[in-house]
Amino acid sequence: YVLSQPPSLAVAPGTTARVTCGGNNIGGYSVHWYQQKSGQAPVLVVYDDIKRPSGIPERFSGSNSGNTATLTISGVEAGDEADYYCQVWDGSGDPDYVFGSGTKVTVL
């Protein structure tokens, strides 16, 4: 199973960033999103398509339908600059757990 993400996205502070993740019928999967800042470990920011872990700002939200899942970051801040990865569990494929190729979000 292949997940496709745009390599990069540049946004101005205070605006909205939408990071997409494309996959065949991805709407039938639970999608999770991770933020990885330079030199740090990834952090889970959205799980099961739309849920936020404790401590993640409400500015981060997710949606998933059809062939596209989207991570939306509202009111982008300089501290949101990072690589973002989508991920699903594909129990019938190899590998079982698939990451998207990642999107580098740059805050202008």
Add this chain to the structure above:
Amino acid sequence: QVQLVQSGAEVKKSGASVRVSCKASEHTSITYYMHWVRRAPGQGLEWMGIIDAYGGSTAYAQKFQGRLTMTTATSTGTVYMDLNGLTSEDTAVYFCARAPLKATALDFWGQGTLVTVSS
């Protein structure tokens, strides 16, 4: 809050093996799964495999079959990742990451261990 503490950086020669450990700060009787994920320079995240931290069952990505082994020491809450037959393509930062159930999100991550393979 669960914390996962990994062992330190390693430098290995081509053909050698490496062991990376991952210890959970809160070792409880609640079962969980541990994943290993790596990120090579200039590349994205790559899933390697998963282990039931208490039962010990494993599943590996086909790419690593035959040279990847994951084990668990339940008495100390430590999980180990052994990778043999190292090549320069294995140079990467290796992360352990916990998931409460087999198909759920990876909710807590270790700090990462840099493994450098030189010829």
